[in-house]
Amino acid sequence: MAYEFIKLEMADGLATLTLNREPLNVLNIAMMKEMNAALDSLVGQGVKVLLIKAEGKAFSAGVDVGEHLGDQVNEMIEVFHGIFRRMDALNCVSVASVQGAALGGGCELAVYCDLVVASAKAKFAQPEIMVGVFPPIAALAFPRQIGYKKALELILTGDTIGAEECLRLGLVNQVVAPEELAAATGKLVGKLMALSGLVLRLSKKAILKGLKEPDPEDALKKIEKVYLKELMVTADAEEGLKAFLEKRAPVWQDK
DSSP, rough: OSSSSSSEEEEEEEEEEEEEEETTBBBOHHHHHHHHHHHHHHTTTSSSEEOOOOOOOOEEEOOOOOGGGGHHHHHHHHHHHHHHHHHHHHEEEEEEEEEEEEHHHHHHHHHHHEEEEEEOOEEEEEEEGGTOOOOOOHHHHHHHOHHHHHHHHHHHHOOOOEEEHHHHHTTTTEEEEEGGHHHHHHHHEEETTTTTTHHHHHHHHHHHHHHHOOOOOHHHHHHHHHIIIIIISSHHHHHHHHHHTTTOOOOOOOO
16 A cells, blocks of 8 residues: 555564654644554554654654644544554554654654654653643553653643653663664664564563553462463474573574
């Protein structure tokens, strides 16, 4: 399928979705529909890693403010939140590579990814409060990632923070010089691609189950269930352990 505002590449389990509405990659409904169609097309394709990056000087300046008005807001929210629902349903590891400003919906898209590599020039903000609204995805994700008080501060003030502050808070995983962003992203993605996609998915599943359960004992029981009932019955778990004992590189089957 040909896209106007994004690019999609799929190679050997790596899906790369590139925002391509320069210069600021403002997310309008048409662009977000393309993103949803692209994510739908990846279902059943054996995606191990989803990489989201952008062309232009900004990662994304956010969702088109004009499409928040009147009846359009319902469609805009449905289409925008559809991106995150599809990312969850795709059930793979997601990585964001952020070269510039990630604001509003662009910030939500970046930090919702499992792992984030950011340029030292990148900046992040949820400025929605300044135009009389709040960011629903950030309201969901920020407290889980950085805690209640800091999440509330960022959402209620709309303050812009740099990549280094995001690293300190835990919103991003790495901050690198702008000229090193592509290489650093490639190195991280390469590490993930060398592993079993099935084991990556089950590891992520176990972590999420633990996060959702407030009682540590109940959380551990759910993690144990994933480990014993879902992981240890796979060919890749057996292969990985045998390869270690036999001092050889594992050959993953993703099953």
